[in-house]
Amino acid sequence: MGGKEPTIDDEIGWERLNPVVSYANRLECPPGYAFGPRIVHDRQFIWVAEGSGKANIQGREYEATGGDLFHYGPGIVHRFEADSARPFVLYGLHFQLHGDIPAAGAVAYRPPAEKAPDWPEADVLPNRLTIGQPPNVLSVPEHIRCLGRELETLFHAIAHNFQHVDPMHHTFNRGLMVQLLMELRAIVRRQSEIGSENGLRMRDVRGRLKANAAMPYEREWLREWTHYHENHASALFRLQYGQSPHDYFMSCKLGLAKKMLIASELAVGEISEALAFSSLHYFSRLFKQRTGYSPLAYRRNGRQI
Known part of the structure; x- marks a missing residue:
């Protein structure tokens, strides 16, 4: 064998x-x-x-x-x-x-x-x-x-x-x-997620990060939502989900970008601005790094049959 x-x-x-x-x-x-x-x-x-x-x-x-x-x-x-x-x-x-x-x-x-x-x-x-x-x-x-x-x-x-x-x-x-x-x-x-109080809190943080994915990331959210220091909350989130809150947040933001590229006629720059990326260059570089495609190539491929 x-x-x-x-x-x-x-x-x-x-x-x-x-x-x-x-x-x-x-x-x-x-x-x-x-x-x-x-x-x-x-x-x-x-x-x-x-x-x-x-x-x-x-x-x-x-x-x-x-x-x-x-x-x-x-x-x-x-x-x-x-x-x-x-x-x-x-x-x-x-x-x-x-x-x-x-x-x-x-x-x-x-x-x-x-x-x-x-x-x-x-x-x-x-x-x-x-x-x-x-x-x-x-x-x-x-x-x-x-x-x-x-x-x-x-x-x-x-x-x-x-x-x-x-x-x-x-x-x-x-x-x-x-x-x-x-x-x-x-x-x-x-x-x-359900086995401890911290598990429930991190589940709540995860949901809030996803709900706010179109906004600029604010590290202070972690303190506001958990009443823990940002570093401690970030460490608990990483322990439970295997990635930092910021990494998860950016994955959610890119998920919104994918939907907008396929379902809308907005220009790539307009999508970058609507999702509060710091610059079009950063959006394009991060999108290609995470997906393997440029935003335009992703839109083109996503509309093929």
Whole structure:
């Protein structure tokens, strides 16, 4: 199987994302059913569809119920035990972030390996899935709450497709894995926004910046909207969204410029002035830097069929 899977603490860019599902199933656990302590040789998601039980990852204990998603990578020791009264229904998904789909037959897969009972004494390894760079980063911890029908639909479809070994179904699963990872990115971002008072404030700042994108940027807005010092507010915004408030504001301003170039007959200089750019030269240079086109070329290309 071609391609090299990054080590567990490596990052991979979205441009290199080429996921391959090596195993997927849906498991209705008997009461008290347990597996592990063990390790896997690729990455794995365990998503709890129903029921409850316990999860232990490198000695960290979790009470697991419907909607809990667990992630671990190669060499991460883990154990799951279903409740006796309300046992798990689990989806298990083994995958690589970058690999080749075989022309025929099944994807190469190595079954999990059991570990000795004294496994908590083993070395603790980094355990986080990271794709991309800010502001478009996906960073999945080993445990996250993921409620909703969308995830169950994706896990179910992947498990169903895995029963077929032909390249077509492997290709389907590649597309579904990309959908799954994008859904997780949206979930992680929503949780960071609503998980704290600062998260809610930064969400409000983001909305206000977008609403004021036609105006000149005022750094004092950050103090006015948050009652924090501008530097502190800017640092919180960057932590949550992966870019500075000014960078986000300019992206919104350029988004307005794109719409005006396509939908209006205003001259480029008039658009620059309407959107409060400091000069036509700055507008044109920034627009080309961010989009790869001059404003006139963008207008011309955007009106073609």
